[in-house]
Amino acid sequence: MDIYLQPVAFVKNTRTDLSDDFWGSVVSEIELVETIPAEAFKGIDEFSHLEIIFHFDQSDKTSMVYSGHPRGNKNWPHTGIFAQRKKDRPNALGLTIVELVKREGNKIWVKYLDAINGTPILDIKPVMKEFLPAGKIRQPKWSIELMKDYWS
Amino acid sequence: MDIYLQPVAFVKNTRTDLSDDFWGSVVSEIELVETIPAEAFKGIDEFSHLEIIFHFDQSDKTSMVYSGHPRGNKNWPHTGIFAQRKKDRPNALGLTIVELVKREGNKIWVKYLDAINGTPILDIKPVMKEFLPAGKIRQPKWSIELMKDYWS
Numbered sequence: 001m002d003i004y005l006q007p008v009a010f011v012k013n014t015r016t017d018l019s020d021d022f023w024g025s026v027v028s029e030i031e032l033v034e035t036i037p038a039e040a041f042k043g044i045d046e047f048s049h050l051e052i053i054f055h056f057d058q059s060d061k062t063s064m065v066y067s068g069h070p071r072g073n074k075n076w077p078h079t080g081i082f083a084q085r086k087k088d089r090p091n092a093l094g095l096t097i098v099e100l101v102k103r104e105g106n107k108i109w110v111k112y113l114d115a116i117n118g119t120p121i122l123d124i125k126p127v128m129k130e131f132l133p134a135g136k137i138r139q140p141k142w143s144i145e146l147m148k149d150y151w152s
Numbered sequence: 153m154d155i156y157l158q159p160v161a162f163v164k165n166t167r168t169d170l171s172d173d174f175w176g177s178v179v180s181e182i183e184l185v186e187t188i189p190a191e192a193f194k195g196i197d198e199f200s201h202l203e204i205i206f207h208f209d210q211s212d213k214t215s216m217v218y219s220g221h222p223r224g225n226k227n228w229p230h231t232g233i234f235a236q237r238k239k240d241r242p243n244a245l246g247l248t249i250v251e252l253v254k255r256e257g258n259k260i261w262v263k264y265l266d267a268i269n270g271t272p273i274l275d276i277k278p279v280m281k282e283f284l285p286a287g288k289i290r291q292p293k294w295s296i297e298l299m300k301d302y303w304s
Contacts, residue, residue, distance in 0.1 A: 001272065003207055005155045005243045008234075036242065039219040042232035048290035050234075053205060053245055055155055067191040080194035082160075082202075082276040085283075090188065091157045093205055093275040095247065097285050120153065123245040124234040129289045130299040131237075133249050137281045138200035147282040 007120035008036055011054070015116045018058060018087075020071065021149040028098075028113045030121060031106060038106035045103045049127035052113055054094040055120045056087040064088045076142035094119075097127060112151065159272035160188055163206070167268045170210060170239075172223065173301040180250075180265045182273060183258060190258035197255045201279035204265055206246040207272045208239040216240045228294035246271075249279060264303065 013028040030052075032040060044050070065088075067080045081089050098110040108124075115121075165180040182204075184192060196202070217240075219232045233241050250262040260276075267273075 001159055003157045003159070003209075003272070003274070005157060005245075007153055007155075008242045037218055040232045040234050040242075042219050042235065043229060043292070044232060044235040046290075046292040047235060047295075048287065049285045051247060053247065057155075066189055067194050077195060080192045080196060082192050083194065083196040083199060083278050085277050085280070089275065090160045090192075091274050093157075095203060095205060095275070095277060097283060099285070099287065120155070122155070122243050123241065123247070125237050125247060126235050126291065126295070127285060127289060128237070128291050128295050128299060130296075130302060131249060132284065132289070133201045133251070133279060135200065135251065137279060137284070138198070139278065139280050140195070140198040143199075143278070143280050144282075147280060150282060 005122050007033055007055070008123065009033060009121040011113065011115050011117060011119040011121060013117050018116065022152050023112065023114045024151040026113065027101065028110050028115070030108050030110060041103055041106065041108060044108065044126065045100065047126040048100060050098050050100055050110065051125040051127055052096050052098055052110070052115070052121060053123040054115050055122055056092040056094050057120055058116070059087040059092045064090065070142060070146055076146070157274050159185055159207070160275065161185060161273040163265065163267050163269060163271040163273060165269050170268065174304050175264065175266045176303040178265065179253065180262050180267070182260050182262060193255055193258065193260060196260065196278065197252060199278040200252060202250050202252055202262065203277040203279055204248055204250055204262070204267070204273060205275040206267045207274055208244040208246050209272055210268070211239040211244045216242065222294060222298055228298070
């Protein structure tokens with residue numbers, strides 16, 4: 001069962017390297033592909049936050065493993081791929097909640113998107129508080145350590 | 153630029169109709185496909201919440217429009233597809249934050265997944281509080297009205 005997708009937009013920003021951390025100051029421009037009209041963004045600026053689903057098109061399929069130590073750090077437990085957010089994963093899908101800065105026609109600008117320049121975007125959805133977790137978030141200690149400098 | 157994806161798992165639950173509301177009581181079983189080993193779920197139960205990216209495989213491509221009134225309700229503003237979460241959308245990707253109930257081998261059970269029985273799942277990611285919106289969520293009044301009975 002193959003599912004065929006096409007980019008709806010592409011990322012433009014100053015980030016070209018695949019390193020893990022320090023995404024806090026990156027602002028990204030997202031421009032719709034030519035076949036999608038600007039009306040697809042109508043009313044989007046009524047929302048403060050968006051979910052961006054993108055394709056890790058630079059990820060290396062041959063280095064995908066179903067479990068391993070996060071970032072190869074043996075101080076952190078051997079963990080399954082679906083308990084990690086790393087880019088070398090089945091289907092190479094990325095997903096981040098971003099802050100919408102502004103919209104102009106078929107372009108939006110967002111903060112806190114951890115995708116490099118040229119990344120294909122597959123979907124954009126508005127964040128509604130009704131879709132955020134209701135209860136308290138529980139997560140392992142290694143994941144808090146891993147995220148320490150991510151948004152610096 | 154075509155991107156080819158394959159299901160990593162499928163949804164099993166009691167929900168077979170495509171209606172919009174009343175997802176609150178649905179518990180879904182998610183079983184990995186045979187080609188993905190159970191180790192891919194190792195450590196997942198250290199997380200309380202997961203993000204599930206799925207494919208709206210029953211959505212009708214011919215009824216996809218780039219803008220319109222949410223749920224066809226003319227009391228709500230004419231809005232672009234990327235300012236809505238409806239299923240008839242480019243690439244037909246669904247995305248929901250769910251609560252993890254338990255894991256057994258290559259299966260997990262989750263609450264608050266708004267996908268019907270048989271839905272192909274494309275990715276599963278752990279929710280880390282560092283990826284949740286930092287600031288206050290702003291969203292239009294129509295979206296709050298639309299969500300009124302969604303999780304009932």
